[in-house]
Amino acid sequence: MERVAIVGAGHAGVQAAASLRDEGFGGDIELVNAESALPYHRPPLSKRFAEGLTDEAIALRPAAFYAAEDIRLRLGTAVEEIDARRQRLTLRTGEQLAYDQLILATGSRNRRLAVPGAELNGIVSIRDLGDAYRLASSVVIGTRAFVVGAGYLGLEVAAVLARRGVKVTVAASRPLPLGRSVSPETAKVLAAALSDMGIETIVGASIAGFEGDTCLSGVRLGDGSLSETELVVIGIGAVPNVELADHAGLAVDDGILVNEALATSAANISAIGDCARIRGCSRLESVANATFQARRIAARLCGKPDLTPETPWFWSDIGEFKLKMVGVRQPDDVVQTLTVDGGHVALCFRDGQLAAVETINANRVHVAARRILDAGVPLGMDVANAPGFDIVAHAKALAARAAEGFRAA
Numbered sequence: 001m002e003r004v005a006i007v008g009a010g011h012a013g014v015q016a017a018a019s020l021r022d023e024g025f026g027g028d029i030e031l032v033n034a035e036s037a038l039p040y041h042r043p044p045l046s047k048r049f050a051e052g053l054t055d056e057a058i059a060l061r062p063a064a065f066y067a068a069e070d071i072r073l074r075l076g077t078a079v080e081e082i083d084a085r086r087q088r089l090t091l092r093t094g095e096q097l098a099y100d101q102l103i104l105a106t107g108s109r110n111r112r113l114a115v116p117g118a119e120l121n122g123i124v125s126i127r128d129l130g131d132a133y134r135l136a137s138s139v140v141i142g143t144r145a146f147v148v149g150a151g152y153l154g155l156e157v158a159a160v161l162a163r164r165g166v167k168v169t170v171a172a173s174r175p176l177p178l179g180r181s182v183s184p185e186t187a188k189v190l191a192a193a194l195s196d197m198g199i200e201t202i203v204g205a206s207i208a209g210f211e212g213d214t215c216l217s218g219v220r221l222g223d224g225s226l227s228e229t230e231l232v233v234i235g236i237g238a239v240p241n242v243e244l245a246d247h248a249g250l251a252v253d254d255g256i257l258v259n260e261a262l263a264t265s266a267a268n269i270s271a272i273g274d275c276a277r278i279r280g281c282s283r284l285e286s287v288a289n290a291t292f293q294a295r296r297i298a299a300r301l302c303g304k305p306d307l308t309p310e311t312p313w314f315w316s317d318i319g320e321f322k323l324k325m326v327g328v329r330q331p332d333d334v335v336q337t338l339t340v341d342g343g344h345v346a347l348c349f350r351d352g353q354l355a356a357v358e359t360i361n362a363n364r365v366h367v368a369a370r371r372i373l374d375a376g377v378p379l380g381m382d383v384a385n386a387p388g389f390d391i392v393a394h395a396k397a398l399a400a401r402a403a404e405g406f407r408a409a
């Protein structure tokens with residue numbers, strides 16, 4: 001293997017390039033990205049857009065990193081085609097790039113809302129730096145904003161706007177905010193938090209269209225009513241960027257399909273991050289997943305042992321509410337809530353064993369839960385229910401036992 005090409009320089013692509021070097025790969029690395037900005041962290045876009053973000057402040061790595069690691073970073077350059085048989089990429093510039101191994105890290109894009117008026121000025125969604133700048137310029141005290149969707153991005157943006165004196169309405173398709181992602185118990189805490197922030201939530205709302213001449217003036221709801229507003233933020237989820245892979249004949253189905261080793265259906269092509277889905281599992285959209293898969297693929301391509309599996313985890317900052325989740329909750333999980341350090345904790349049990357943990361402003365519990373779930377040592381509901389059970393102390397005891405075992409070995 002002499003030439004590795006990576007398509008997409010988001011969290012996954014950049015980490016893959018860095019990890020290849022960490023693992024000792026000395027060949028060529030071509031890292032090709034459609035966006036022109038120096039590759040950057042996406043989470044601050046929806047949490048800190050009003051603070052005047054700069055490219056440098058949110059860069060994943062300083063510009064000098066790529067030169068120092070001999071990584072050829074091509075910005076503003078989309079890959080238009082993969083010739084999987086000849087192992088070649090065609091770039092938008094017409095240039096061709098040959099590879100021995102190809103890593104697809106094309107990420108995802110925001111789902112669009114196809115209703116009349118969707119092209120009016122004043123309707124934004126947040127995915128890239130340009131969106132964050134546009135949103136920042138729309139924050140004017142005393143104006144109104146209408147957020148379509150009560151998922152992470154919608155709620156994060158709503159909280160920032162409300163804090164800046166914008167009157168915010170959130171339209172939620174489900175009875176509770178984040179109803180698809182967190183337990184009803186945690187969603188209720190968030191619903192109360194939104195109300196405390198002065199954010200109005202319309203439950204079960206459908207959007208018929210947007211009104212205005214060239215600039216937006218209001219949102220027409222499914223029941224015929226009009227909500228007047230100067231700004232609309234669309235946050236209705238993301239779809240994976242699979243078209244490049246699809247056209248090349250790779251298997252795709254809500255993501256580029258990969259096996260446990262992150263290999264696609266084509267020889268010498270792997271896929272990682274938001275664009276990839278492991279067969280039989282749901283696709284994950286998180287920085288932790290993108291970074292971990294990038295480290296794993298680098299290890300595999302360099303012939304190193306596979307990494308110890310990590311339990312999926314995710315965070316979101318909704319104003320002052322620091323939501324963290326570890327493990328993937330299922331609708332049938334039995335949920336027990338407790339208050340630790342003044343924060344909210346929801347323990348989710350499946351078949352009597354701890355399977356996922358949601359916390360709001362209880363970081364010590366999140367860290368402990370990750371330790372417990374990563375260790376793979378079962379924690380039964382009976383143990384967690386025993387009087388005086390302390391999950392943080394339990395995690396520490398597990399770590400101490402593991403260290404003892406390590407020393408003994």
Ligand code: FAD
Pocket residue numbers: 007008009010011012013032033034035042043044045046077078079080105106107108126127128153241244272273274275284285286287288290313314315316317
């Ligand atoms: P991306 O970061 O999407 O990068 C993919 C890159 O590939 C893009 O730059 C794209 O332009 C490029 N590309 C696509 N097609 C081509 C092509 N044909 N040729 C060349 N380049 C191409 N996750 C969390 O865990 N916590 C958070 O708090 C959080 N907040 C978020 C806030 C926002 C506003 C957004 C948008 C996402 C957030 N996420 C968060 C999700 C997280 O950012 C993603 O899971 C992560 O960015 C995935 O990384 P990736 O490298 O797979 O994809």
